[in-house]
Amino acid sequence: MSDKDDASVKRMAQLLRQGATMLADACPQCGSPLLKVKDDIYCAKCDRRIVYAQSDEEVEAQAVKTLIPELRETLINKLKALNEVVDRETDTEALTKLANLMVLLLQALHKLEGIDK
Ligand SMILES: [Zn+2]
Structure with a gap:
């Protein structure tokens, strides 16, 4: 596991502890599971907010x-x-x-x- 992966897992674990929920959807960029943090969808690996395209x-x-x-x-x-x-x-x-x-x-x-x- 690379340092970057390690950091993202730690970040994900931290967010989950803070009440984030894991979504069934994967990040369109890296394929990691997405987290729902309050009203935001967040990818711990890319370290960015994911904005879904509107239908x-x-x-x-x-x-x-x-x-x-x-x-x-x-x-x-x-x-x-x-x-x-x-x-x-x-x-x-x-x-x-x-x-x-x-x-x-x-x-x-x-x-x-x-x-x-
Ligand atoms: Zn990602």
Whole structure:
């Protein structure tokens, strides 16, 4: 066993004593078992934190989340504009259409609130 291996084993043992847990996953760099130290994933042999690449799904969910405030603002602006149009409109048929549109916008806004959790 080389000095480097010896040092990594000692470090691993120390971390385990401090409450780290050993994971089933191996380090992508060296193949050593990975340790979970609090919220971090750590490789004792490489002596570094391992950051897992995000899956496509996570990246997508993240992109949608960052878009939500913009979408919400757009919808609110549309509702404000619509409110002014409804205020001036006197034709019943036109008002019905406008009211339907308003309901759709409000539903979309409500759905956004549901996603943003
Ligand atoms: Zn490693």
